[in-house]
Amino acid sequence: MRYEILGPLRVVDERGSSCVKAEKLAVVLAVLLIRSEKVVTAEHLMTEIWGEELPQRATAGIHVYISRLRKFLHRPGKSSPIVTRPGGYLLHTVSDEFDVELFQQLVTEGRKSARDGQHVEACVCFEQALGLWRGPVLGELRPGPIVEGFVKWISEMRIECTELLVDSQLELGRYEEPIGRLSPLIAEYPLREKFHWQLMLALHRCDRRDEALRTYESARSVLDRELGLEPGPKLRELHQAVLLSG
Incomplete structure (x- = not known):
């Protein structure tokens, strides 16, 4: 399974790609992905969805969204990637692909190649990294504080990747x-x-x-x-x- 958020949020597997159409459900999945392998508290999820003015049954609402996400991400013969932990929830992505992690890996490899003077290899890494982007991060998803902070950070990293690509192209005389x-x-x-x-x-x-x-x-x-x-x-x-x- 592959998670993609460098563009509209979607999940890709052998059956094709699936989008989370319900906005609040998409927000929960986006936050769990941004904080993958880390516990996200129910309070943080509530703030991300509703801001400071929480509805009366906000906690129950989070339970419903987590349950629906578990069904959405369920694959036969595999345990749910979303697990309950004291104080919140955690999304395992170790056994799956995540485009953000792949992007970071390619940028890191490109930086190393550029430092070593291997600019052809660096260009390949940077171009592959930029090729993972399908549009604005998370598409038109309404940002809360966690999503907003992540979007700013990863967008800055994309700009830096572009600068590094151009630097390597200039070093190679590809003006x-x-x-x-x-x-x-x-x-x-x-x-x-x-x-x-x-x-x-x-x-x-x-x-x-x-x-x-x-x-x-x-x-x-x-x-x-x-x-x-x-x-x-x-x-x-x-x-x-x-x-x-x-």
Whole structure:
């Protein structure tokens, strides 16, 4: 069985993929996955579903959702992956695949390859990691504090993975490849100076000097407008190098 949350929540097995359509049920499964192999208290599940204003039968509601999830995840001949523990519930994922864990593993392997100068292998790992994403984390699921914190963390990790991929592509002299990827990322994260630097370098190495200079001016403008800051030394040094190349 495979759990996937790097996109709309779904469970995949030999019979195909299944989605949890009931939102509260999906929230419970999402939290158990985010905290997999750790006990999640009933109180945390209640807060995630209902916030601070709990209904009168909130505890009974959690029991019902756990029971329904056990039925949903039941596979013939196997024990339920959801177990009751003192104070809460725990979801076992050791014997199953979980796309978040695979993503983290691939990023770790990619980092090691990049540190060792094996950038071809690093690119493969980073591209496979990014290929696991099917859309926004957990789709349109309404976030509570646990889900919201996780989404911010894993989304930041995705950005870092993209930066690492582009770094390895640049090390390999594959300057054309990152350009199409970086432009929409800069539009989405205009204050991420590293993306501006990477795009500027890629354009410069592709003999697109004017576009590289416009990239710098765009970065300088947005940093000044939004933060009241000048570009950092690395971006300024690259700008100077591009100017001198003319």
